[in-house]
Amino acid sequence: MKTTISEVSKYVGQEVTIGAWLANKRSSGKIAFLQLRDGTGFMQGVVVKSEVEEAVFQTAKSLTQESSVYVTGTIQEDNRSPFGFEMQVTKVEVIQAAIDYPITPKEHGTEFLMDNRHLWLRSRRQHAVMKIRNEIVRATYEFFNENGFVKIDPPILTGSSPEGTTELFHTKYFDEDAYLSQSGQLYMEAAAMALGKVFSFGPTFRAEKSKTRRHLIEFWMIEPEMAFYEFEDSLKVQEEYITHIIQSVLKNCALELERLGRDTAKLEKISVPFPRVTYDEAIKFLHEQGFDDIEWGDDFGAPHETAIANHYDQAIFITHYPTKIKPFYMQPAPDRDDVVLCADMIAPEGYGEIIGGSERIHDYELMKQRIEQHQLPLDAYKWYLDLSKYGSVPHSGFGLGLERTVAWISGVEHVRETIPFPRLLNRLYP
Template sequence: MKTTIAQVGKYVDKEVTIGAWIANKRSSGKIAFLQLRDGTGFIQGVVVKAEVDEEIFKTAKTITQESSLYVTGVVRADDRSPFGYELTVTNLAIIHASTDYPITPKEHGTEFLMDHRHLWLRSKKQHAVMKIRNQIIKSTYDFFFEQGFTKLDSPILTGSSPEGTSELFQTKYFDEDAYLSQSGQLYAEAGAMALGRVFTFGPTFRAEKSKTRRHLIEFWMIEPEMSFVEHEESLEIQEQYVSYLAQAVLKECQLELTVLGRDQSKLEAIQAPFPRITYDKALELLLEKGFDDIKWGDDFGAPHETALAEHYEKPVFITHYPKSLKPFYMQPAPDRDDVVLCADLIAPEGYGEVIGGSERIHDYDLLKQEIAAHNLPLEAYQWYLDLRKYGSVPHSGFGLGLERTVAWLSGIEHVRESIGFPRLLNRLHP
């Protein structure tokens, strides 16, 4: 019976064949232990000299790291294994013998591993992170489909910017200027006016020369937009979504979290509702904590966000930021013209902002005024203004950065490990 490592639990005490690679091995005089991987998981294969042909045992002792093979054996339940099963090997058939595999079971520097990212992905920890990423993607679709949202695909090449052009990659679109998208939001708003509630899920690009552990040049964003939804209701949807992701990872990725050594109590605490504080209150807390280098109107940096998150055992919403810090499309607060109806969701443990969102301006004249105030070309945003011209309604939206969320829920140090092939300030390869 041919199967995969993930499915061996269906075949306890039966003989199966698995296509696999050798992740590692060790042996004594009479037993060889093969650490096998097949993409679906990892399992140990035990080759007992007295129970197999001499040639098979010789193969087991000499086979090299990352060689590919077909392994036949009997599935055994094993409580000592984190996976719960092991394979008593009866036969080995080498497909391709690997030689001089560069990533050996020893410490390698980060730059070396990043240079060999195409191979580093095969390691057990990187495999675990990618599986958690996959679960977050699946759970994202599950959540929004269950909530009645429609998936909308926004363009990657755009003729205008939602947040100004200073951090955009510019290119030529035949005989006119174009940009790599930094957000699908404006197009999602158009979708929301047609379909009610939509979400986009795609790559975004920021030409930001940052080297922090939180930033990538190319990353994936989940961006819902919701008609007839105002600020407070949007916050409720955001916290329900993040809670849904965390609990799904806890339920479906136990083995991966164990491999990564993740403190699962931190994930158990991620359940709605989340605390909410205004920017003004956050500033007071920071001043009380000795951050005397910040004043009203300044944006919060990583140290500030980390200090604020330490107050809470859950993610915290910081709401009502100064208007001067935020993009042109955010709805002003009804009682103050210097702050807007927005929120950043700050993750604990130093992971920083994972969601940014707001209620959007729905008044035509006010939006036109803000476009002019931000020195944006009116003709480029005329289609966006049309959304306020023909049946405008209150609406809200937000964006969640996938890689930062993967890093947070996985408990890994740097976002570069949360995507298959990260694009960093000085890294375009592999």
């Protein structure tokens, strides 16, 4: 019977065969302990010399790291192992013997590991991070599907910038200019006017020359847009979404969180409603904490966000940022025109902003005015202006950065470990 490591609990007391790789090994004259992995998980295989043919024991004893094998044996419960099961091996068939595998159990430098990212992914730690990432993706689709959202795929090649910045990757689109998308938001607004509640999930690109632990050049975004949803409605969806994915990871990735040494008590604290502070209140708080380097009208940096979030020990919303530091499409606050109806969700423990969102302008004249104020080409935005011209309604949306969210929930320090093949300022390999 062929099976996988993740399924062995169904076969206790039975003999099965698993295709696996040898992650590590230790042996003595009488017993060999094989640390096996098959992509679905990790499990120990025990080969006892007195219970198998001599050739089987010698094969097991001579196996090299990352050799591929078929192992056959009986599944037993093992309460000493976090996994809970092990295999009493009776047969080992070598598929390919790996020679001089470069990533050994010793310590390696980050650059070496990044150069060997295609192999580093096989490690227990990276396996755990990718499983948590996968669970967040699964729970994302679950949440939006259960709440009546329609999945829409915006284009990756665009002719304009939703943020109005120069941090774009330029390319030629036959005889005209095009850019790699930095956000699908404008297209998602068009979809929301057709389908009500929509979400996208895809790659985005930012040509920021940043080397911080929070930044990637290519990353994945979840971007919902909701017709007839005002600012407060959107905040409620964001709270519910974040708590849903956290609960899903706590429930379905307990082994992976344990492997990463994650303090799950900190995740268990995350519950709705999230605290909210206005930008004005945040500036005042920072001044009281001795941050004299920031004034009203400045955007927050990582130290500022961390100080604010740590004060609450919870994910929080910072709302009502100054109009001048936010994109052109954000709806002004009803009682003052110097701030907009927007919010950044800041994760605790120093992980920074994971969501940015706002109510969108739905007045045609105001939208046209803002586009002109930001010196954006009206021709390129004509289609977007049509949305506020033909049956416009109040609508809101937000964008969540997947890799930052994975880093926070898994407790990993740097986002380079939260995407399979990171693209960094000085890294396009492998």
